[in-house]
Structure formats: C-alpha cells, structure tokens
Amino acid sequence: MDLRLDGKRALVTGSTAGIGFAIAKGLAQEGAEVIFNGRTAGRVTEAVETLNAETGGKATGAVADLGSADGAAKLLEEAGHVDILVNNVGIFAPVPFTEISDDAWQEIFDVNVMSGVRLSRALVPHMVKRGWGRIIFISSESGIQTPQEMVHYGVTKTAQLALSRGIAESVAGTGVTANTVLPGPTRSEGVVDFMEKLADTQDVDRETFVRDFAKTIRPSTLIGRLAEAEEVANLVCFSAAKAPPRSPALRSGSMAAWCGASSRRLSRNDRRHRASWCRRRAPARSRCPCRKWCGVSE
Numbered sequence: 001m002d003l004r005l006d007g008k009r010a011l012v013t014g015s016t017a018g019i020g021f022a023i024a025k026g027l028a029q030e031g032a033e034v035i036f037n038g039r040t041a042g043r044v045t046e047a048v049e050t051l052n053a054e055t056g057g058k059a060t061g062a063v064a065d066l067g068s069a070d071g072a073a074k075l076l077e078e079a080g081h082v083d084i085l086v087n088n089v090g091i092f093a094p095v096p097f098t099e100i101s102d103d104a105w106q107e108i109f110d111v112n113v114m115s116g117v118r119l120s121r122a123l124v125p126h127m128v129k130r131g132w133g134r135i136i137f138i139s140s141e142s143g144i145q146t147p148q149e150m151v152h153y154g155v156t157k158t159a160q161l162a163l164s165r166g167i168a169e170s171v172a173g174t175g176v177t178a179n180t181v182l183p184g185p186t187r188s189e190g191v192v193d194f195m196e197k198l199a200d201t202q203d204v205d206r207e208t209f210v211r212d213f214a215k216t217i218r219p220s221t222l223i224g225r226l227a228e229a230e231e232v233a234n235l236v237c238f239s240a241a242k243a244p245p246r247s248p249a250l251r252s253g254s255m256a257a258w259c260g261a262s263s264r265r266l267s268r269n270d271r272r273h274r275a276s277w278c279r280r281r282a283p284a285r286s287r288c289p290c291r292k293w294c295g296v297s298e
Helices: 018-029 041-055 069-079 102-130 148-171 189-201 206-216 229-240 253-259 268-279
Strands: 009-012 033-038 060-063 084-087 133-138 176-181
Touching: 009 018, 009 069, 018 033, 018 041, 018 084, 018 133, 018 189, 018 229, 033 041, 033 069, 041 060, 060 069, 069 102, 084 102, 084 229, 102 133, 102 148, 102 176, 133 148, 133 229, 148 176, 176 229, 189 206
Parallel strands: 009 033, 009 084, 033 060, 084 133, 133 176
Antiparallel strands: none
16 A cells, blocks of 8 residues: 655654554555664664664664653754654553652653653644644553553543644644554553563463453453554554555545544534545545545545
8 A cells, every 4th residue: 555655754752662663664664764763772773773674764763762851852853854753652550549659650741741742842843834744642542541550651641632632733724634543452562561560460370361451451442352563553654644545445434534634623514524525436635625635536
C-alpha cells in the first residue's frame, strides 16, 4: 500500500524497541526518512543499524532524555526538519495509588505528557507554514479505562487524548492533523517484563499469566490476546499517510474515520453526512461539504 510518504521526515520518540521501533520500521518501509530517539547512544545506534540493514533506508538517530525541557530542546536541535512527529515515548510502573509519590507523579507526567507538549509546540508552527504535517500520540486503552495498578499512567494517557484533540482543533484546515492511537496490551520487551512482575506479586506462573493477561486482567481487549507491535504500527502509518489509500476495503463506513481524522467537533448529522459522502463515488481529492478532503475514488 502506497501511503505517499517518500521524502517525508519522521521523528519517532522512544523508538529503539517495541512499538516505537515497529512504527519507525513501518514508516521507513513507506518511504519516510526516520529519526530514531532513545536515552542511550548504544541502543539508538543499534536500532538505526538494524533498520537500515533490513530496509536499505537512511535512518538516523538522536540521543535525548525527554523527561526534561533540556532533553526535548536537544532532540529538536538534532532532528532538524520534521514532517511527522510520533509521540511514542512513555514510562509505566505498577504501583498502588496510595503509594505513588509526588516525585513519581511528576516524572511520569514529564515523560508521557510534557515531552509531547514540548515537541509538538515547537514543530507545529513549521508544519502549518509548510501546509502539511502529522502529529500522532501513542496513548493507550488505559486512557479511557484507568488501571487500578497504574493510576498515574492512566491519567497521563487521558491527558494525551485531550492534548491531541486540542492541537487538532488549533490546526484545522491547515493541512496539519493531530491524532491519537490507543493500543490495548501490546507484546513488547517492556510490557512482558511488567506482566512478569505482576505475576510475581500474585505468586502465579509467569508464562501462564502473560498468556492469559488479555483475557483475565484486561477483558476489555476484544481480541482476547496481546496485540503485536506491527499491528499498532500499521495504524500509525495509515494516520501519517499523505492521502487516504485507495483500497476497496476502505470504501465503506470505516472511511469516515479518515475523513474526520483531523478535527472538528461533529454533530450527529455531521457524522451521518460524512459517512454517506465517503461511500459515494467521488473524484479523488474532491472536497466534501464538511470541508475535509475525502480522497475517495472508485
């Protein structure tokens, strides 16, 4: 599927492993020039070399700790021109609510929320000036269903939803979009480690706990299993696309999700209209009455 990202520069924060690496790889495969980010030079270098060997791309890396304003400024300086910003970096830890200290609250908010605030605030004006840009936040289902063992994490993920929506409102009609992806439990090194620690606290077998986690601890996850990082990456790449892919699978009500991706508050009638317009035969890049590019072609 051609998402028309050739020549676009994509910065993916916290991308040396897991979901972040999968997103960086997916964007590179679609033609984007990827900038990796991590806290240690060794991990960043390894990620860059691995991706370039697998894709033949020209990925680069920038070492920066995004838990501070200085770290964000350092990353912005090293990254330079950015067309696509994926705010993926995040930390989490299972801690009972009554034992979460003020310092722990501040740390997780600085990393999970303020990193996205600082980077987006700096990059959005340049995107608006160029008439094109993508801001994507990797939130979590915890943003709408706060986990009792990680209340502070859930709060930061809810904050990302509000942040993304607010940015989207502020750039509507400029060619810049802001969206949020909310994965459920996703298989990665960090998540499996988290699950194993939970298993230890409950004195249960680690392998069994990890295998049944989605069904027993996160029953709201309808697929009944851990998602794979590549599945999340596919959705992120779609959200970053320069124009909606012309696929028969998208010529349905689901296409309305793209048409409404960037951002105004819709009434029920607006949503009905948008879905019906996207089902119609319309020339590619035609502008629908709701003032969003549908890009649908049959």
